Amino acid sequence: MAPGAGLSLAAALDFGTLPSQVVNGVLNGAIYALIALGYTMVYGVLRLINFAHGEVYMLGAYTALFVSWAYGFRPDVPPDQLPESSLATLLVMMLASMAVCATVGVLIERFAYRPMRNQARISSLITAIGVSLLLQYGGGLFLPQNPPPTMNERVNPYRQTLELTLVGAPRELSQAVEAAREEFQKAERAFEERLQAEKDRFNLSPEGERLRDAKFEAERRLRDAESRLNSAQVTVRVSAGRLAILLASLALMFLLRQLVLFTPTGRAMRAVSQDFDSAALMGVNVDRIVTITFVIGSALAGAGAMMTATFLGTSITPYYGVLPGVKAFVAAVLGGIGNIPGAVLGGLLMGLAETLVIWAGYSQFADAVAFVVLIVVLLFRPGGLLGSSAVEKV
Amino acid sequence: MALRVRIASILAGLAGCWLLDALCRGLLRESEQRLVVLAGLYVTLAVSLNLINGIAGQFSIGHAAFYQIGAYTAGYLAFFYYGKLPLQGVPWLVAMLLLGMITAALAGLVVGLPSLRLRGDYLAIVTLGFGEIIRIVVQAIDLTAPTGEQVGGALGMNVEPRIRIIGLVWLFALTCIAVTRNLCKSSHGLALLSIREDEIASAAMGVQVPKMKVAAFMIGSAFAGGAGVLLAHSESFISPSMFPMDLSFIVLTMVVLGGSGSITGAVIAALTLFYVPEYLRGLKAPDGTALTATGASLLGWVAAVVAAVVVVRWLAYRYRGTARQRALGYLLTAVGVLVLGRLLGWGLSFLPALQQAEYEVQKLRMVIFAGSLIVIMLVRPEGVLGRHEFSWDRLARVLRRQRPKEATG
Numbered sequence: 001m002a003p004g005a006g007l008s009l010a011a012a013l014d015f016g017t018l019p020s021q022v023v024n025g026v027l028n029g030a031i032y033a034l035i036a037l038g039y040t041m042v043y044g045v046l047r048l049i050n051f052a053h054g055e056v057y058m059l060g061a062y063t064a065l066f067v068s069w070a071y072g073f074r075p076d077v078p079p080d081q082l083p084e085s086s087l088a089t090l091l092v093m094m095l096a097s098m099a100v101c102a103t104v105g106v107l108i109e110r111f112a113y114r115p116m117r118n119q120a121r122i123s124s125l126i127t128a129i130g131v132s133l134l135l136q137y138g139g140g141l142f143l144p145q146n147p148p149p150t151m152n153e154r155v156n157p158y159r160q161t162l163e164l165t166l167v168g169a170p171r172e173l174s175q176a177v178e179a180a181r182e183e184f185q186k187a188e189r190a191f192e193e194r195l196q197a198e199k200d201r202f203n204l205s206p207e208g209e210r211l212r213d214a215k216f217e218a219e220r221r222l223r224d225a226e227s228r229l230n231s232a233q234v235t236v237r238v239s240a241g242r243l244a245i246l247l248a249s250l251a252l253m254f255l256l257r258q259l260v261l262f263t264p265t266g267r268a269m270r271a272v273s274q275d276f277d278s279a280a281l282m283g284v285n286v287d288r289i290v291t292i293t294f295v296i297g298s299a300l301a302g303a304g305a306m307m308t309a310t311f312l313g314t315s316i317t318p319y320y321g322v323l324p325g326v327k328a329f330v331a332a333v334l335g336g337i338g339n340i341p342g343a344v345l346g347g348l349l350m351g352l353a354e355t356l357v358i359w360a361g362y363s364q365f366a367d368a369v370a371f372v373v374l375i376v377v378l379l380f381r382p383g384g385l386l387g388s389s390a391v392e393k394v
Numbered sequence: 395m396a397l398r399v400r401i402a403s404i405l406a407g408l409a410g411c412w413l414l415d416a417l418c419r420g421l422l423r424e425s426e427q428r429l430v431v432l433a434g435l436y437v438t439l440a441v442s443l444n445l446i447n448g449i450a451g452q453f454s455i456g457h458a459a460f461y462q463i464g465a466y467t468a469g470y471l472a473f474f475y476y477g478k479l480p481l482q483g484v485p486w487l488v489a490m491l492l493l494g495m496i497t498a499a500l501a502g503l504v505v506g507l508p509s510l511r512l513r514g515d516y517l518a519i520v521t522l523g524f525g526e527i528i529r530i531v532v533q534a535i536d537l538t539a540p541t542g543e544q545v546g547g548a549l550g551m552n553v554e555p556r557i558r559i560i561g562l563v564w565l566f567a568l569t570c571i572a573v574t575r576n577l578c579k580s581s582h583g584l585a586l587l588s589i590r591e592d593e594i595a596s597a598a599m600g601v602q603v604p605k606m607k608v609a610a611f612m613i614g615s616a617f618a619g620g621a622g623v624l625l626a627h628s629e630s631f632i633s634p635s636m637f638p639m640d641l642s643f644i645v646l647t648m649v650v651l652g653g654s655g656s657i658t659g660a661v662i663a664a665l666t667l668f669y670v671p672e673y674l675r676g677l678k679a680p681d682g683t684a685l686t687a688t689g690a691s692l693l694g695w696v697a698a699v700v701a702a703v704v705v706v707r708w709l710a711y712r713y714r715g716t717a718r719q720r721a722l723g724y725l726l727t728a729v730g731v732l733v734l735g736r737l738l739g740w741g742l743s744f745l746p747a748l749q750q751a752e753y754e755v756q757k758l759r760m761v762i763f764a765g766s767l768i769v770i771m772l773v774r775p776e777g778v779l780g781r782h783e784f785s786w787d788r789l790a791r792v793l794r795r796q797r798p799k800e801a802t803g
Contacts, residue, residue: 049515112768115707119775121514122453126650127771129643133764141757326526326639333519368530371523375508378520382511 014359019166019236021359022352027242029351030249034304035328036335036343037256038105038297044273044338045293047121048113051128054325055135056104056298060097060305061316062143065151067093068310073152085157090310093155094248097302105298106291114287139318148315156310158240169233173225180225184218191215241311252303253344256296260340265292273338323367327354330370334377336387345385349373407568415561427560431628433668434563435621438570440648440664441657442617445574447646448655449583450610451590452509453518456525457645460615462637463501464494464622466532466546469553469632473545476554487557490623491566498619499612501528506611510604525642533634550633558628566624570617574657575783577613586610590655651770653777658784663777667763674759687758689751694739699769702731706773 035057042050071092072083112131116124139145153159191211198208260266271279272289280286308324309316331350335342350370357369377385418430443457468490481489508520536547545551577583585606588596597603626632648667652659706727715723743749770778 043515047515049518112772115772116775120654122447122650122654123771123775123777126647127768129647130764130767130771133640133643134761134768137760137764141753141761322639326522330519330523333516337515364534365530368527371527374523375520378512378516379508382513382516384516 017359019234020238021355023236023238024242025352025355026348027238027246027351028355029331029348030246031304031308031347032324032328032331032350033344033347034249034252034300035324036332036347037253037340038301039329039332040335040337040340040343041269041293041297043332044340045269045276045290046113046117048124049128049329050113050297051125051325052108052112052131052135053297053301053329054321054323055132055139056101056108056321057301057305057325058139058316058318058321059104059135060101060302061309061320062139063097063100063302064093064306064309065149065316067096068151068155071155073155075149075152079154082152082154085155087157089155090157093310094303094306097306098299099302101298101302101305102295105294105301109290109294114290136318136322143318145317148317150313150315151309153313156241156313158244158311160240162238162240162243164236164238165233166236167234169229173229173232177222177225177229180218180222184215184222187211187215187218239311245307245311248303248307252300256300256340259296265289269293327367327370330374333384334374336384339384339386342384342386349385407565407572411561411565411568414564415559418560427558428628429672430560431558431563431624433665434560434567435625436645436648436664436668437567437661438617438621439645440652440660441567441570441574442614442621443645444649444652444655444657444660445577445586445617446610446614447649448653448660449574449578449590450586450607452506452607452610453514454505454521454611454614455518455642455646456505456521456523457614457618458637458639458641459505459521459525459528460498460501460618461622461625461641462525462528462532462634463498463615464619465626465632465637466622467494467497467619468623468626469551470537470545472553472555472627473551483555483557484559484562487559487562487623487627490627491620494619494623495616496619498622499616501619502612502615503608505615506608509607509611522639522642525637525639529634529637548634550631550635553626553630553632556627556630563624563628566617566620570620571657571661573613573617578657582606582609647767651767651777653779653781655781656777656779656783658782659777659779662779670766671759671763674755674762685755686752687755688739688743688749689753690742690745690748691735691739692753692758693748694737694742695735696765697738698731698735699765701734702727703769703772705730 035053038053038056039050042048042053068089071085071089073085108131112127113124116127191208191214194208194211198204204212260269268279268284268289269292271282271284272286276286279289305321308314314320327350328347331346332343333346334349335344335346337343350373353369353373354366357363358366362369381387414430418427422430439457439461443454446452446454446457471490471493472486476486479486505521505524509517512520532546533548537545578587585596585601588599588601589603589606593603625636644667645664648663649660651667652661652663706723709723713719
């Protein structure tokens with residue numbers, strides 16, 4: 001049994017792209033963090049793994065899609081008749097997603113989880129799995145999925161790539177690239193002109209062949225110069241959309257922090273997560289707090305779904321939430337489930353680890369790395385990174 | 395139990411399996427035989443997970459991983475060694491069964507070890523993660539055969555030859571049930587039950603908690619691995635997509651729905667949950683076309699079921715009642731749902747928009763599955779059987795209309 005391609009070492013690590021990858025990993029992690037917050041808050045208050053959270057996320061993505069259709073970005077509209085998008089459009093989409101997700105989250109809590117609150121925890125877990133399956137397959141019945149729709153890329157006004165040079169290359173290298181590019185363009189133009197004059201495009205005359213070879217030679221020299229330049233300088237390339245995701249996520253997390261730390265509702269929430277029954281005895285309206293927790297958690301998932309659907313352009317299916325949901329849950333556990341800063345830390349770590357594994361050439365293992373990191377961390381810190389693993393006292 | 399009873403039940407089990415095999419071969423089509431095999435495998439999976447989850451109380455949600463390990467052990471070994479060893483046909487399958495059980499038990503050891511440090515949800519997520527890691531690694535590895543052929547990987551692999559013996563599958567399921575049941579009656583089983591109830595207290599009473607936990611994991615995963623071997627040789631094709639996370643969830647659902655800790659419950663729930671979607675898949679209208687449901691009747695049924703759930707929960711909250719009254723209540727509710735659903739569907743059919751919207755029942759099957767799951771959990775959170783087991787004594791007592799001696803409830 002010879003080991004096949006799957007286990008061979010990656011050919012070479014391209015350290016020139018590493019800074020970009022690190023930044024992108026953090027940006028990916030921001031989304032995981034947003035979803036993980038929903039898991040961790042619900043767990044903190046109810047001690048329930050809300051398996052339907054990923055499906056709430058999926059509904060958020062569909063809501064954003066429908067709102068964008070309402071704005072005129074329908075798939076059947078020819079590209080030149082599409083309306084202009086703006087920040088306001090994006091905000092409306094985000095608010096709609098958040099509102100729909102919050103409503104769905106509250107409904108799930110009211111009708112599926114609340115009746116189970118006094119039962120064994122595994123029963124409510126099975127109910128959660130049932131809700132998750134119901135939303136997935138129900139979504140499969142009623143939501144457009146064949147072919148899987150994608151958000152029109154014109155919805156996103158921030159499509160350009162931002163480039164930040166950390167360490168500049170020596171000037172002669174960039175000059176060499178410029179010179180090579182000029183030469184290449186000259187050779188290409190000459191070849192194109194010759195091609196117009198040729199009788200038979202596929203059977204060139206000797207003169208045409210010479211020009212074609214010259215063009216290829218110039219192109220090769222240009223690529224050489226470019227790669228030399230790239231390996232000498234360190235730049236970070238990020239699409240503006242991803243940066244927007246990060247900024248919006250940070251803003252939402254900051255709002256959440258203020259809410260949890262400095263409002264009466266937040267104080268009640270912390271009290272409920274510390275001790276459900278005592279909080280109720282102290283006059284906290286526990287049902288209200290649980291509802292608010294679901295509103296916030298689901299709204300955050302909705303915001304995350306809207307941003308991934310818009311800025312990353314992934315196609316939307318009824319199973320859109322499964323993998324992000326599982327990974328975000330892993331992120332929440334990694335940080336210490338029930339712990340809000342932990343969820344953010346776990347999400348960022350998860351995004352980073354995944355991107356770095358893809359960068360190292362093991363993209364087929366990208367989905368597994370999350371779990372490997374989790375198991376390793378839990379073996380050393382059974383309560384997660386920031387969680388407390390209190391010893392049970394009798 | 396007297397030795398005579400034990401021998402008699404073993405003989406009865408063997409005869410039953412042989413009879414089932416003969417009957418299925420004689421009466422059923424190829425595709426239906428496959429369903430009987432799969433049903434037996436699901437029973438094995440549910441009962442073995444019940445050992446880990448319901449009896450030992452270790453919250454594991456990655457059972458599909460052990461199933462997959464068994465299947466791939468058989469797949470790879472059959473590819474590289476079948477025909478080169480003096481084992482052919484059934485002896486080969488039995489040898490594979492043992493090997494698959496050993497490999498899966500070793501994997502169970504690896505997963506069981508974290509359970510010594512982790513509790514509850516943290517253990518659950520580690521088992522889930524382990525399942526995903528296995529699936530992804532299997533998906534990523536292609537082995538190259540001496541002939542230069544690629545085996546395994548994301549596209550799956552063929553397992554030659556196909557050996558489908560219904561009797562053996564069910565015999566294995568019966569063995570799993572018997573092992574679990576006898577374990578529960580032994581002192582080791584009592585130790586497991588005490589760990590489920592309270593880990594610290596049982597450690598204080600002298601139960602070797604770590605050893606017992608790992609043992610439960612290893613036995614449970616060994617049976618799942620054996621089921622995987624039988625699956626590989628019965629289907630003659632395996633791929634990573636046959637062992638998704640959903641499979642683990644569905645097996646877990648079987649355990650909890652039947653009543654966590656009840657072997658009878660796990661068997662009943664496994665058979666029901668496996669059969670219902672298959673039944674709905676094959677449902678045809680009287681004229682042979684695909685059966686469809688109108689929006690009106692769908693909405694009517696949904697409303698009736700929701701109403702029934704509300705009524706049952708309200709009643710359960712208000713009145714306790716005797717066991718017979720409760721059974722009667724459930725029966726009346728079921729009848730009420732049927733009547734109310736029909737009536738509402740008829741009433742709603744006067745709305746033209748609802749009458750014209752039609753859905754194929756086939757596509758609805760998973761929705762119905764998930765919906766009934768939620769409803770059953772809401773109505774009976776402790777599972778259909780709770781922690782009760784089937785027993786002949788009890789059946790005899792019920793037939794003789796005697797009140798059970800011990801209080802049940």
